[in-house]
Amino acid sequence: MKLFPPRTVALTALLGLASLTTAHGQEHGAHVHGEANISVVIEEETVSVSVMSAMYNITGFERAPENEEEEAAFAAALAALGDGAQLFGFSAAAECVATDSSHSLPTGEGDHDDHDEHEESEPEGDDHHHSPYRDLVADYVFTCAQPSELDSVEVLIFSHFANLEKVDAVVLAGATQVAQELTPDKTRLDLPNS
Ligand SMILES: [Zn+2]
Numbered sequence: 001m002k003l004f005p006p007r008t009v010a011l012t013a014l015l016g017l018a019s020l021t022t023a024h025g026q027e028h029g030a031h032v033h034g035e036a037n038i039s040v041v042i043e044e045e046t047v048s049v050s051v052m053s054a055m056y057n058i059t060g061f062e063r064a065p066e067n068e069e070e071e072a073a074f075a076a077a078l079a080a081l082g083d084g085a086q087l088f089g090f091s092a093a094a095e096c097v098a099t100d101s102s103h104s105l106p107t108g109e110g111d112h113d114d115h116d117e118h119e120e121s122e123p124e125g126d127d128h129h130h131s132p133y134r135d136l137v138a139d140y141v142f143t144c145a146q147p148s149e150l151d152s153v154e155v156l157i158f159s160h161f162a163n164l165e166k167v168d169a170v171v172l173a174g175a176t177q178v179a180q181e182l183t184p185d186k187t188r189l190d191l192p193n194s
Contacts, residue, residue: 031135033057034165038182040153042173042191047096047142047150049088051157055105055136057164062134064106078105080160084140089154095145103138151191158184 030037036053055062058077065074080086081103090096144150158164167182169189176192 034163036161036164036167038155038167038169040169040171040189042147042150045144045147047144049140051136051138053136053161053164055133058136058161060163063131064133078107081105081138084142087157087160088140089156090142090144091150091152093146093149096142096150098140099143100141101139104132104136106132153189153191155182155187155189158187
């Protein structure tokens, strides 16, 4: 059996670097194609993760699916978004399990009103119109039996969101807040844990 020491040294170094990546931090939840925002809030054994992304990043379109190919892409997105354990990976020793999730997308059940009728046309002039298919907001809650062992989160959404190029991530843990930028080549979010 091996015992691993806390990664205090590495984390201290990363905290110093984190402040370099806050340039776009103010535009939390902005609708930008290719970019998404993630916030991670750690409170004792509870880790809450929120994702905000343009739907373009996930399915490539921002309206109700209109053909079989789009139906399949949308269904795949719904399936992925419903399983937080596929989207975020935690330090194994922390023993985190997904305990709750929700998202803003229409699920196709109970949405059969005529609300979508006038949303068929493409936006004119303005960037986008209001549509439940335009932006994704998804929330996940994980419970970790050994939160002191939690030192990183692998953000796996890049493999599900095909058009996603960058994630601005903010981590709040106690009084500490750090921002990090993630890309498909850098998916590990280091946490300000000690
Ligand atoms: Zn858009």
